[in-house]
Amino acid sequence: MVTKQGKPSERRDALVRIAAELFAEQGYRATTVRHIGDAAGVLSGSLYHHFDSKETILDELLSSYLDELLATYRTVVDAGHGPARTLRELVRASFRSMAGHRAAITVLQNERNHLRTLPRFGYLATTEDEVRHLWITALREGVETGEFRADLDPAIAYRFLRDSVWGSVRWIRQDGARSLDQLADQYLTLTFDGLTATGA
Amino acid sequence: MVTKQGKPSERRDALVRIAAELFAEQGYRATTVRHIGDAAGVLSGSLYHHFDSKETILDELLSSYLDELLATYRTVVDAGHGPARTLRELVRASFRSMAGHRAAITVLQNERNHLRTLPRFGYLATTEDEVRHLWITALREGVETGEFRADLDPAIAYRFLRDSVWGSVRWIRQDGARSLDQLADQYLTLTFDGLTATGA
């Protein structure tokens, strides 16, 4: 993390976290710099000692989260497990990332369509492309090895998984990593084996 | 549809549809009355001949959609098919509703958290409660009859289904009801039978 002038600052990090909570609760646009200032115990103008703009706060929040998520995904894929296990680990990693980044994910979901039109947030599309590629590769390979059903459309299955997994961030309770892993297991059962009773 | 004075008006309906597209693309708050006026070929002030407020436009959009959706759901449930078929029809009905109501659904998803805090939109919570009840009842009965897996948590399965089905409204292409039915079929296969190849 760097200040407006390019130097590190703990205060800056704290302000990003404070703003993130407000962004997640009320939306980015509905959150005013005066709200952020109030929550931080500071006048709104004082925020501009740390940041160029309100947009910069959002940028820092989103880019740092996406960098971390992408690195995690790459590690999972590079481990070289088979397609099915890779996909399982991707799902698990996604749920785990919700523990420390609930606000960033919520903002990303609610504001994604709008932000992607801004040049500054062009990296959102880039990152999303790479993520999609990682997931779809696992899905396609799983069809080839026969682990996944032959009539699976990887593009549709990816969006199905993405929407169901990330959608849970809107209602999830933050009870620590353990319950997140349990939830991940339930979702893995649902997505891999379906609702239907085995033997029915 | 009625005007500010309580009389029907086609112009009013057209304005709601125009505003709905803008709300869906840019978000409700980011859409200004001047935007709506421009899109309708009218000065912003002229909108107030038809509506009390910008909020009234949104209210009309959402309430009319929700009324229709709930009526459809009730018809499906009242048909009295078994739990599995009822759930399948609920999913299908949801996808079909996306054809004519993409804008309303998008707005609803992006703005739900915020709108629920406003007294005027209290019916959002009421409707959501009834929808959840209908879906969860089908899920619970399916577990009891043995059609669905015994270890299924109806509350989690409902949110899983809801997020995956409704999440698709963000990326779906509007190619007519036929492709929506095809997509519904793919989702039904995924959610009922899972990704895993049968016999694996």
Place this chain on the structure above:
DNA sequence: TTCCTACCCAAGCGCTAGCTTGGTAGCTTA
């Protein structure tokens, strides 16, 4: 011909948004 209704324009009000500017208290370093 007169009136009514539906629809719209022109102008602008009060307010709040993001952001700027000039200044200051307190700590650190030379």
Place this chain on the structure above:
DNA sequence: TAAGCTACCAAGCTAGCGCTTGGGTAGGAA
């Protein structure tokens, strides 16, 4: 002990917001 840096305050700027007001026009009914 003076200079410099970090973090902040106080005050206010401009732009744009939702909405209001007063007036005007076209077309059908009486």
